Amino acid sequence: DAGVIQSPRHEVTEMGQEVTLRCKPISGHNSLFWYRQTMMRGLELLIYFNNNVPIDDSGMPEDRFSAKMPNASFSTLKIQPSEPRDSAVYFCASSLTDSNQPQHFGDGTRLSIL
Amino acid sequence: QKEVEQDPGPLSVPEGAIVSLNCTYSNSAFQYFMWYRQYSRKGPELLMYTYSSGNKEDGRFTAQVDKSSKYISLFIRDSQPSDSATYLCASALGGGATNKLIFGTGTLLAVQP
Numbered sequence: 001d002a003g004v005i006q007s008p009r010h011e012v013t014e015m016g017q018e019v020t021l022r023c024k025p026i027s028g029h030n031s032l033f034w035y036r037q038t039m040m041r042g043l044e045l046l047i048y049f050n051n052n053v054p055i056d057d058s059g060m061p062e063d064r065f066s067a068k069m070p071n072a073s074f075s076t077l078k079i080q081p082s083e084p085r086d087s088a089v090y091f092c093a094s095s096l097t098d099s100n101q102p103q104h105f106g107d108g109t110r111l112s113i114l
Numbered sequence: 115q116k117e118v119e120q121d122p123g124p125l126s127v128p129e130g131a132i133v134s135l136n137c138t139y140s141n142s143a144f145q146y147f148m149w150y151r152q153y154s155r156k157g158p159e160l161l162m163y164t165y166s167s168g169n170k171e172d173g174r175f176t177a178q179v180d181k182s183s184k185y186i187s188l189f190i191r192d193s194q195p196s197d198s199a200t201y202l203c204a205s206a207l208g209g210g211a212t213n214k215l216i217f218g219t220g221t222l223l224a225v226q227p
Binding site: 040042091093102103105107108110 | 116158159163202214217218219220
């Protein structure tokens with residue numbers, strides 16, 4: 001079975017540019033999570049969706065960050081405008097809501113803002 | 115203070131050693147505890163999942179939770195070079211997939227052949 005697929009794997013861009021990260025969850029999973037990982041703060045939840053609806057976005061750091069899930073098989077995390085402090089690895093994870101099944105993570109997008 | 119604290123290491127051990135990885139947490143309402151393994155440039159993958167206090171064993175891995183001291187441990191027996199990775203502990207209030215996981219910052223383990 002295909003796991004969670006994220007693209008791009010690496011992104012290098014200049015400060016002020018718009019960045020869009022993409023995620024395809026595991027087929028049949030109805031919860032989707034976006035995380036950010038840094039050396040200093042570890043893995044932090046940014047937002048999660050249940051059945052394509054945002055449930056908790058309290059971890060989104062600023063209005064520059066936005067996330068959408070237009071359908072069950074696709075989600076985006078957008079940063080506009082990007083800043084150097086946004087440099088991190090961004091992970092997407094998916095799971096089945098109504099069970100104790102774990103969250104399955106993608107391999108992340110390594111983002112560098114110059 | 116972070117809700118889940120973890121020594122970042124690095125921890126270096128010889129092949130075959132018993133490894134002990136530990137976390138502490140501050141929220142006494144946490145009921146679910148997990149250990150994830152993360153290889154370099156990969157996403158975290160679930161190793162162990164436990165509810166409340168007690169031990170859980172899976173092959174060479176044993177997870178232990180002591181709620182009275184808010185202490186979480188992962189033991190690896192007969193460690194192998196392939197166990198070299200970052201180990202993340204996580205806690206949650208509930209067990210459903212939508213319960214927010216609070217992660218430690220991870221401990222980097224290196225098993226030397």
